Amino acid sequence: MKLNPVKCVFGVPSGRFLGYQVHQRGIEVNPEKIQALAKMVSPRTLKDVQRLTGCLTSLSRFIAKSTDRCLPFFKALKKGKGIEWNEDCEKAFQALKDYLGRAPLLSKPETGETLYMYLSVSEVATSSVLVRQEEGIQKPIYYTSKALLPAETRTAIKAQAVADFVAEFTEPSIEVARMMVEQNKKIFKWQLRVDGSSNTHGSGAGVVVSTPEGDSVKCALRFDFKATNNQAEYEALIAGLKVCTVLGADEVEIFSDSQVVVNQVLDEYQARDESMITYLELAKELLERFKEYRIAHVPREENEQADALAKLASATINIWPKSISMIRLLQPSIVKSKEVGAVFGERNSWITPIKEYIVNDVLPSDPLEAKRLKYRATRYSVLNGELYKMGYSRALQRCVGPEEAEGILRSINSGNYGNHAGGVSLAHKTLRQGFYWPTLFADAKRVAARCEACQKIANNIRQPLELLQSITSPWPFTMWGIDLIGPMPTATGGAKHAIVAVDYFTKWVKAEPLVHITKANTISFVKKNILYRFGLPNTIITDNGTQFDGRKFRELCDKYGINNYYASPAYSQTNGQTEAVNKIIKHNLKAKLATKKGSWADKLPQVLWAYRTTKKGSTGETPYSMAYGAEAVIPVETSFSSPRVQLFQPELNIDMLKCGLDELEERRERAQIRNTTYQQRVARYYNSHVRERRFSLGDLVLKRVNPGTRDKAARSLADKWERPYQITGIAGHGAYRITREGFGELPRPCNAQYLKIYYP
Incomplete structure (x- = not known):
């Protein structure tokens, strides 16, 4: 162990420890804290009062009846930002200054000595002091105080009246009265x-x-x-x-x-x-x-x-006498x-007719039922009044009625040694434990399906549940998707995020680094890179972040007549075009940055340029040519003299550009047809794996826990599903509106991919 000599003091009679002045006689208040409080001016704002109460809390062990003394401050804090420092607050403040100027010395108790506690109860608080006695003088050790709850301040009138009545009579009178009653x-x-x-x-x-x-x-x-x-x-x-x-x-x-x-x-x-x-x-x-x-x-x-x-x-094992x-x-x-x-017991259960036939030779009146019962009874026997079945996993399996079956299954599934297995595994384990009834496998599946713990930790559903819904744009720059990337390593200027916008028709991308994600930054980006550059779009698709789902962003869209649509919460596929571009941008940034991750903001324009000049499989064209009608000249063409650079003629180039603009509309039509064909091909593959699952109004469902709401303390042991929610509306395309009791309806629809039926 290494010691810092500067911070170590040995053999001293007194010193400061944990903010207090400690010496042989006891514990005193730190003089610096008293001096700071004495110089403190009267608070005027909420933070000033909070600072004062925090200071007094650290000194509460030295203050007798601290709650009563600080009551005016607590009342002022209840008013929030509209705090008023009135005359009562000022009197209490000055009284505390005077009291702490002569704060008591707290004594330290000795092993084996008798300690005394005094209690004091006021209308608003209860206080106590722990003291020790030395040479006939009582010295305080610690002061405590606690505010009474509103319910604790309202004494029941009837109880008080009875107490007063009892106090007025002697013990013999009470006994006589009790005997008369x-x-x-x-x-x-x-x-x-x-x-x-x-x-x-x-x-x-x-x-x-x-x-x-x-x-x-x-x-x-x-x-x-x-x-x-x-x-x-x-x-x-x-x-x-x-x-x-x-x-x-x-x-x-x-x-x-x-x-x-x-x-x-x-x-x-x-x-x-x-x-x-x-x-x-x-x-x-x-x-x-x-x-x-x-x-x-x-x-x-x-x-x-x-x-x-x-x-x-209320016991877990539900086996009833x-x-x-x-x-x-x-x-x-x-x-x-x-x-x-x-x-009531096992009356009229499936056991009764078999047992009656074996013991008393009683058969049903129906000949077919009697024949069937005789055949079934060959594998049963009665021992000590209990019915047993001759099984394969166990020689004898005790037959149980419905009143015991439920308790047995619950105990095996979720008891102290239960493993919350599936229905078939639960049924097999029940048989191996020596129990049997005719509906064992069906009951086991039902119990496993309705087990709350099993439902909350079940694996996420990854198989698609709805047919693919493709989003198409009718014309360039009429539909944009906007999303955020990050957080990323801090770049030049402190940027940690990037905002990305993608045109659904041309696949043109605009992106900027952001230091802070704010509504003002988002609105500025939309105006500068979309509205003032490509004109007013018809539709903007975003996620549910507050920077998009806010009053100012909505007002911007309403002002210019823009339809603002939001993706389903935690279902990024709703804005899939933007998500796909985000992956490409991050992939290219990783390749360019190597070990210098903080330079991503400087490399972002290069990545965007590379993306814009690369042909897309869905359209067969580059985003640059779809936007401007011609292919851009990239640096490699000038460095290694490509044919069009070598044969460049300004006059001919101008004519060719004009012809390209005339051809642009036709090229865009071909690109749209190709994009539609591409989407249909993707949809066929996607839909081949779909297992449709629909919910009805009023259904109880579990909702998958989002990464942002998962219990971080539980880590890998956290539940994967939360419940209960109720289906209250159908938003269409596999999205549903859900409500949780006591919390109201969620503001955004939830995709069926994140829901599953809940069995109460």
């Missing part, structure tokens, strides 16, 4: 105990109904939707009330360990969330069906049966139910 309580014949559970594996609820005869009806609910703890508690209450209604109860006593649900039903708490309001209304509607009811909060340890059922329902009824809810109770599946 217990004696006056009515005993209900029906009792309902409910509990809800929500965790990372799932959510569910438990219901226990005690009848007047002393019997108990136990029921567990498994939710096929995500639910919070409070929602699960409400689902449990609603399900329990429905069970009591079916059993004919007219009065019921309800016990729940959810304080929120109980107090909301009793109108002690107010439901603020929209879903909670809906749940509360439904619960009260069900309670009105009873002549009388009472609901009370009980600790969890007094609600053990319902709690155990709720935990069982036959004595317990399981109800599977496909959607919340506040949504009109489409389907509710109830399973």
Whole structure:
């Protein structure tokens, strides 16, 4: 280890460490910070106040009740840019200066000594100080302070009234009052105990109904939707009330360990969330069906049966005891139910007829069905009351009903040792584990397809889904595509990007290096290189960057009557002509620069000149000849004396140029025909690989995660798809408008290449 002598000090009684003055007596404020604060003028702008609060934050350990002292500053910051430095702020500012001028010395605690903490609560904050006692004098060690949330400042009136009432009476009086209340309580014949559970594996609820005869009806609910703890508690209450209604109860006593649900039903708490309001209304509607009811909060340890059922329902492994009824809810109770599946043990499953035939020799009345059952039963046997099938991968495979099949598949696919394999692999693994049912392979494919983790990490779809849509321009310089290249190595003048424009007819290219990508630079480029050079175009195609999708650029297009079209987000093929030219420019720059990558801006004109004077396969002409009617003279012709340079005659050249201009229109027509033929040939090849896939309005889809929105912290383990979105519109040509709940519709259509069906 090497030490810098300049930065090292040894054997000193005191010194500065981490911005504080540390010595044998304790820790003091850095005098330089105090001096800077004393000289600070009263803040006037938002940044000044932010600088002040930042300085005070670093000194908060020395300031008693710092939140109360800084409250005027925090109120001023809430106003944003419209900050007002009022009289209260100035008083607090001067008081802090005075306080920090005599800031306390913080003592250091000794090992094994007793420390004391003092708490102080004001209307807006709670503060504390940790102190130690030395020779009868208490010395501070650390000050803390925390602002109260708005909800914490509003004490419930009823709770406060009860506290005041209790404080006025002695303990014997309370006991007598409690005994009188217990004696006056009515005993209900029906009792309902409910509990809800929500965790990372799932959510569910438990219901226990005690009848007047002393019997108990136990029921567990498994939710096929995500639910919070409070929602699960409400689902449990609603399900329990429905069970009591079916059993004919007219009065019921309800016990729940959810304080929120109980107090909301009793109108002690107010439901603020929209879903909670809906749940509360439904619960009260069900309670009105009873002549009388009472609901009370009980600790969890007094609600053990319902709690155990709720935990069982929310567990990953969904193998249910036959004595317990399981109800599977496909959607919340506040949504009109489409389907509710109830399973009681294995009654009426595919196992029953085979087992009845083997054990009791019972056959169906239909002769054909009886014959078929006899044939099937030859490969089955009953051991210890369970049905087994003689298999090939395992000698005996336990037959399971639909109530267990789902849990087995989910456990093998996404349990602690699951590998999220495909449907066929999942079915094979289930067979090897010793389980069987007739629809195993179909169920395995369904579970694998609906697994949320599998859907989010699935490979990207690269096969084209829509027929190729070619873009053609009717005449030179009527349709331009604009795109950006970069970032690239910093060039002369600080340029890091390049803006490129391509004419769809002549393939003529204009490009300029840019230091910053701004709306002003983009508009200036369009005016100088397109409008003032080639006239007003009919169409400009760009990406969705803010430099193009902004008010000023739109106003420019509207002013000159230009149609501005945007490519689909993250689907560069929509502006394919420009993307193809970008590749050529970058390829040629790499070849020219070698190791001097920072000279790309100087080489850019040479690359553009080379591109403009090279014949294009799609048109059979060079962009230069398509624009000017003649081929340009390049340096090699003058260096090595090409025939047209040697035989150059000015008078004849002028005549030939005029003839070339007369022929230009015909050449452009031939180029357009050739370009159309080229596009058709490309389309035939592209369309031969297309596997069409269309979505309908209302479909739920996953959207491929863009590189810009991918979780950078997860790196290679990041999800490839995000969900859920809903198809709300068809934009045409394989593009769809999608909406995400809570976020609204995306501003641009999304190509089908980046979408796939989501299975909830």
